[in-house]
Amino acid sequence: MAQKTPPDSTRRSERSRRAIYDAALALVTEVGYAKLTIEAIAARAGVGKQTIYRWWTSKGAVLLDAFLDLGDQAARAAGENAGQAEIQSEIPNSGDLEADLKYVLRATVDEFNDAKYDAPYRALAAEGLLNPELGAEFVEKLLEPQLQLYVKRVEQARDAGQVAPGVDPRIALELWAGPLAQRWLMRSGPLTHDYADKLVEYALYGIAPRPETS
Amino acid sequence: MAQKTPPDSTRRSERSRRAIYDAALALVTEVGYAKLTIEAIAARAGVGKQTIYRWWTSKGAVLLDAFLDLGDQAARAAGENAGQAEIQSEIPNSGDLEADLKYVLRATVDEFNDAKYDAPYRALAAEGLLNPELGAEFVEKLLEPQLQLYVKRVEQARDAGQVAPGVDPRIALELWAGPLAQRWLMRSGPLTHDYADKLVEYALYGIAPRPETS
Secondary structure, eight states, rough: OOOSSSOOOSSSHHHHHHHHHHHHHHHHEEEOOTTHHHHHHHHHSSSSSHHHEEEEEEEEHHHOOOOOOOOHHHHHHHHHTTTTSSOOOOOOSSSSSHHHHHHHHHHHHHTTTOOHHHHHHHHHHHHHHHOHHHHHHHHHIIHHHHHHHHHHHHHHHHTSSSOOTTHHHHHHHHHHHHHHHHHHHHOOOOHHHHHHHHHHHHHHSSSSOOOOOO | OOOOOOOOHHHHHHHHHHHEEEEHHHHHHHSSTTOOOOHHHHHHHHSSSHHHHHHOOSSHHHHHHHHHHHHHHHHHHHHHHHHHHOOOOOOOSSSSHHHHHHHHHHHHHHHHHHHHHHHHHHHHHHHHHHHHHHHHHHHIIIIIIHHHHHHHHHHHHHTTTTSOOOOOOOHHTTTHHHHHHHHHHHSSOOOOOHHHHHHHHHHHHOOOOOOOOO
16 A cells, blocks of 8 residues: 555656646545546546556555645745745744644634545545555555644643643643544534643543632 | 335234345455345345345445344333343433543443444445435434434533533534544544543533632
């Protein structure tokens, strides 16, 4: 399922790779995952289908890499906007965990509401539910790296005394990441900035009445 | 997508309905959702396929009702074990929200780890991601009624002063229900009683250091 050999870095390969990603993302939106084929991706990208089979073993693997690349591009653009040379791949640390989490979760809500991400991400998630091999790759390459950014930020907050010492950061982050993913995937409720804010507040301070700070 | 006319209550209809449910659940586990067909369900159940089409409009609708019935059966069995005549369809209220939530979440973990539920629930969730009509029915008939049980229990706790007055119960419950669903669907981490307990503790008391009660 993984890339067999990474595309080499010549300009021609890079151009083919990008054309394949663009074709896979456009086609899954147009025809849906069930009708997506390697042949159609190759035709749309203007490459031979052997070019695709040389680099990937299945349409799911192509789509996953195309989607990961979309995320890299967005992160790179965000980094450039922020005047940084490199990819923005950390959760900001202003010293205020609540503010930083709200900032990132509001951006995630905006991303989830962006049609560009909808069809491919939904297709990958659905296919991952039924196909354990692609599911494991989805978690390893896409979901877990995103969640690890929260682990790091929660650890920083714990070191700064803003998170209780006994808290497991890998579980803590699920209090906001799990609900967001569920609402988005299941369409079980509105995805708004206010919702994102409430998740952060409830997770940080709990839903039980909080004793007054003296 | 909804049932066109409810199966009538004669014994013969009831027997056919049960045979159809059993066949749909067995077949989705054996061959997967993609290869599930109305024809195969009819053959396995020993009924004509017109009998199925009289009651349901698609294989997804049959499977959803079969799965809902499985849940009703489990709830009825739990009610009988607890010496109650009716279906156990409430979250217990012992007066201790933390204990009650841990009790129910541990049971949910056990259910998620039960192979009987795995293939049909996973198939319905995956199909619901791609098919908005079935997805909406999945949420309305299966997911939301389960979540509303938590809403009721959180409201009871709020009335008893165990939940802060400003908390929105419909969002609060997602702090434990969302992570559980994500871990189970994405297989992104172990589903254990200890995990369920931590989710409840973090959601109730927050991950930020809690001021000492005086």
